[in-house]
Amino acid sequence: MQWxxxxxxxxAVRAGSYTAAGRRLGVNRTTVGRRIEALExxxxxxxxxxxxxxxxxxxxxxxxLETAARIEAEVEALQARIAPSVQHEGHVRIAGSGGIVAEFAAELLAFQEVMPRVSVELLGELDPLDAITYRRADLxxxxxxxxxxxxAGIEIATMSQARYGLRGGKRARQLGWGHELDAAQPGQWITANPSxxxxxxxxxxxxxxxPQMKQxxxxxxGTAKLWCFAADAEPMLERLDEPxxxxDYPLWLIHRAKAPPSPALSGLIDYLGKALAARLCDQTASRASSS
Structure with missing residues (x-):
């Protein structure tokens, strides 16, 4: 058996197919298949x-797989000790509920400044559970x-929603969620607005x-219920009622339970777990102290 x-x-397990695995490894799918056949x-x-x-x-x-992941972690730890300047590299695809991932562009930019050899792809998926299940997304x-x-995953923080409108703007027109999002997230957080x-x-x-609704x-x-952590940070928006x-809904970082996270994905999860919790909890504390 070879490492x-x-x-x-x-x-192959992480990517979901020999073709996708080959793309990440820089080889063709035939090579991936041949290596796994040799392992079997x-x-x-x-x-x-x-x-x-x-x-x-x-x-x-x-x-x-569990053993392979432990060996990988040991190899990574050894490399960090003997060559600390060598950074993780890889590619991570991210999907967010209703496109919420776009709200955290600043945190993703900060991550890439820390780990520039890990590329991040933001997907236009509306349902991250579906995207991860069918291996279109890693996180x-x-x-x-x-x-x-x-x-598998970690809970970051609970987010609140309240009604907002443009400061000094018209209040009569209510906005809602469309059929596409209603089908992707049935009976969930979108029920705060008609859908x-x-x-x-x-x-x-x-x-x-x-992003469409916020813009x-x-x-x-018009007016709509928006996530308070994002809307309160917009000086042009005015909160019209209390959450x-x-x-309220929790925000989670999730990935497939049966696929051990790659070093690149683990690094991103660790970073975002701290960065998003700091942002969301700080804003919640600020609202509480000002009320």
Missing amino acids: DDLRYYLA EAVGIPLFHETPLGHEPTRQGAHL GLAIIRKPPRRM GDAAEALGLTTFNSW AVLSGF DPRD
């Missing part, structure tokens, strides 16, 4: 089986009560992502 074969197996021959067992969600590690493959910024069992059929029945102008309110299009606790 390089284990490394290719880790990459060396251990004498199949490492993948077919599931409704695609290929997943077998039970024995999951045990091997999700998910506005959910609790992650499903197939996901889908309900919004259409009211004749509302609707939007299908957080619409900033442009004086309703029923609209």
